[in-house]
Amino acid sequence: MHIRPVEKNAISKYNENMPSTFLFYDLETFGLDTKADRIAQAACIRTDMNLKVIKDPLVMLCRIAPDYLPSPSSCLVTGITPQQTLKEGIGEYDFITKLNREFSVPGTIVTGFNNIAFDDEFIRNTLYRNLMDPYEREWQNGCSRWDILDLVRAVHDFRPDGMKFLHKNEKGRTSFKLVHLTEDNNIPQEGAHDALVDVFATINVAKLIKTVQPQLFSFYFNNRTKSRVNALLDTMHSTPVMYTCQAFSSERGFSRPVCPLTFEARRSSTVICFDLTENAEALLEGDDILRTKGLVYISTNRCPYIAPIGILTGVKEVQERLMIDLELMHRNVKFIRQNKAEILRRFVSAPQRSESDNSSLDPDLRIYSDSFYSENDRINMKMVNAYPPEKKLKTVWHFDSDKISKLLFRQVARNWPEVLSENEKILWKNYCATRLLQPFNRNPDYNSYMNEITEKLNSIGTSAKDKLTLVALREYGQNLYSSLMG
Numbered sequence: 001m002h003i004r005p006v007e008k009n010a011i012s013k014y015n016e017n018m019p020s021t022f023l024f025y026d027l028e029t030f031g032l033d034t035k036a037d038r039i040a041q042a043a044c045i046r047t048d049m050n051l052k053v054i055k056d057p058l059v060m061l062c063r064i065a066p067d068y069l070p071s072p073s074s075c076l077v078t079g080i081t082p083q084q085t086l087k088e089g090i091g092e093y094d095f096i097t098k099l100n101r102e103f104s105v106p107g108t109i110v111t112g113f114n115n116i117a118f119d120d121e122f123i124r125n126t127l128y129r130n131l132m133d134p135y136e137r138e139w140q141n142g143c144s145r146w147d148i149l150d151l152v153r154a155v156h157d158f159r160p161d162g163m164k165f166l167h168k169n170e171k172g173r174t175s176f177k178l179v180h181l182t183e184d185n186n187i188p189q190e191g192a193h194d195a196l197v198d199v200f201a202t203i204n205v206a207k208l209i210k211t212v213q214p215q216l217f218s219f220y221f222n223n224r225t226k227s228r229v230n231a232l233l234d235t236m237h238s239t240p241v242m243y244t245c246q247a248f249s250s251e252r253g254f255s256r257p258v259c260p261l262t263f264e265a266r267r268s269s270t271v272i273c274f275d276l277t278e279n280a281e282a283l284l285e286g287d288d289i290l291r292t293k294g295l296v297y298i299s300t301n302r303c304p305y306i307a308p309i310g311i312l313t314g315v316k317e318v319q320e321r322l323m324i325d326l327e328l329m330h331r332n333v334k335f336i337r338q339n340k341a342e343i344l345r346r347f348v349s350a351p352q353r354s355e356s357d358n359s360s361l362d363p364d365l366r367i368y369s370d371s372f373y374s375e376n377d378r379i380n381m382k383m384v385n386a387y388p389p390e391k392k393l394k395t396v397w398h399f400d401s402d403k404i405s406k407l408l409f410r411q412v413a414r415n416w417p418e419v420l421s422e423n424e425k426i427l428w429k430n431y432c433a434t435r436l437l438q439p440f441n442r443n444p445d446y447n448s449y450m451n452e453i454t455e456k457l458n459s460i461g462t463s464a465k466d467k468l469t470l471v472a473l474r475e476y477g478q479n480l481y482s483s484l485m486g
Contacts, residue, residue: 020107020142021054022047024206025099026198027119028078030070034121035365036440038068038092040080042099043195046108051207058102059196061089065414066480067432069439069449072456072473078194079465081472091415096126106141113178113202116147116302117246128367130411131381131404146224148206150305152176154220154244155213157253158311158318162212173251181205220305226269229300232308233260233271238336240276240329242312243298244305252323257309258296259336262347269301272347277324280332284339289346363403364410365440374400384408389416393424433484449477 025044031037039062046055064070064082075081089095103110103123112119124134138145155163156174167180182189182201185208189201210217223232232241244255257276264270274280278294286292298304312318313326336343361369373381377400384392392412399405413420413428420428436446444452453474456462462470 018107018142020049020109021105022049022051022146023102023105023108023110024199024203025102025110025112025115025119026195026202027122028080028195029074029122030064030068030080030082031074031443032071033441033443034118035125035367036443037071037074037122038062038064039095039122039126040064040070040078040085041195042095043199044099044102045196045199045203046102046105047203051203051210053203057196057199058098060095060098061085062095063089063091065092066484067410067414067435069436069444069446069477069480070473071444072449072452072470075469075473076456076466079469081469082476083472092126093130093411093415096123096130096132099123100127100132100137103137104141104143106143108141108143110137110143110145111148111202111206113198113205114147114149116145120145125367129364129407131384131407133378134367144225145303146221147303148202148209149176150244150303151209151217151220152181152205153246153254154216154305154307155209157244157255157322158242158307158315159213159216163208173249178202178205219307223306224303226301229298229304229306230271232306233273233298233300235260235262235271238333238340240309240333242307242309243273243296244307247296253321255305255307255312255322257312257324257329258298259333261336262344264297265347265352269299271298271300272296273298274332274336276329276332278332279328280335283336283343284346288350289343290350362440363406366403370401370403373404377401377404380404390419393420429484436481436484446477446481450474453477 023044023046025042027039028041029037030040041059041061043057043059045053045057048054061080062085064085070082090098100123102108110120120138127134127137137143152163153176156165156176164184165174165181166184167175167177169175178198178201179189181187182205185205187201187204187208189197206217223229238259238261240257240259242255243258246254248254248256258273259276259280261272261274264272273296274283274292275294275296280294282292282294283289298306312322312324319326376398380397380399381404384397387395389412392408397405397408409424409427410431413424413431417425417428439445453470457467457470457474
């Protein structure tokens with residue numbers, strides 16, 4: 001058996017006395033679907049706990065593979081073309097390996113701007129496609145993750161002094177786009193939607209908050225972990241808390257009082273709460289409590305911003321800003337506590353939601369349906385990734401999961417097509433041709449891809465710079481079609 005030697009700079013065993021560091025990162029992607037789209041660029045910068053940069057930035061392009069067409073609209077936002085990644089980028093396997101190595105340095109707190117909902121999901125799916133554990137880097141070796149976006153929302157709702165929020169979105173609500181926050185607060189950000197520029201902007205936004213609202217910054221940081229969130233969500237005593245999230249977006253803000261009820265039956269990391277701005281009597285009405293208006297599901301492993309209810313009831317300015325009906329809130333809490341036994345009984349007896357049948361989904365899309373492999377498969381996948389590319393498909397593997405063999409073939413074909421046999425090259429070409437005409441999810445097929453490019457090229461509102469990008473995209477699509485269909 002051939003095993004790659006351990007690299008000299010391999011990560012050592014975690015030492016609790018090692019200092020923690022932030023690793024701020026950002027991705028530019030070829031689309032918005034975290035499962036079906038691909039990463040185009042990544043940038044990351046390591047700082048100490050005072051947000052001082054301590055290491056040179058890492059910036060990488062990820063080489064696009066022929067089994068996928070990018071979204072032209074996304075390319076116009078980032079300015080990154082497939083040709084650029086083919087010329088300057090590295091294969092997806094090497095790309096995610098290098099990035100994951102940075103994420104996994106002991107004591108690393110991976111942080112970004114909306115990274116938990118977006119960037120982290122791309123990372124998980126890319127690790128998964130390349131037969132690597134999608135989750136280890138989030139908790140092993142004293143590592144964890146955080147997100148600056150909900151911190152900014154909390155500042156807006158609870159402690160806005162020292163920070164400006166001038167831009168509005170199309171609905172007339174406060175805009176939390178990074179480019180708007182930096183402009184409003186005189187933070188340099190030239191070249192938005194370049195990953196490295198966005199990383200520096202995120203660090204500077206975090207610095208501003210740490211300076212003008214240090215207590216709020218520290219509170220959220222110290223309560224970002226699953227265990228600390230669970231401690232705040234007291235389901236036993238139904239203790240109300242303030243919850244800040246995108247789903248509560250309104251003219252008033254992004255925070256509402258919620259009351260923890262119980263843990264979700266099938267997901268131990270999800271707490272079911274009730275929105276105390278609704279009528280709690282609805283919890284005892286209807287045939288299915290899970291359909292009750294006002295139920296809120298909080299994922300404790302996704303760094304939610306949870307604050308004690310005192311932040312609302314103890315500060316008059318916050319009450320006035322968020323316009324919360326305190327009388328309704330107290331009445332709802334009293335009702336829930338008085339009827340807690342019956343409410344919990346209704347959750348236990350509620351019709352169980354059947355999990356969606358993902359058996360027919362392509363292996364590339366099945367990360368959450370069956371990504372917890374047997375110990376045998378976990379060992380074998382580590383061995384696969386230790387083998388040189390030319391031996392990965394020539395070795396007989398005994399996997400328990402039927403999807404791993406397909407994922408392995410695609411990993412080799414995407415990253416090292418030169419090692420494929422003639423028959424394997426034909427299989428890969430056929431697969432890519434299928435994806436060109438029948439893509440995953442919302443990915444464009446060849447015709448819609450070309451039609452969108454033509455439409456934008458013919459629009460008088462398209463800038464000269466964007467037209468250059470569109471011409472490059474058209475050329476890429478035509479060349480890819482000819483190579484696969486010829």
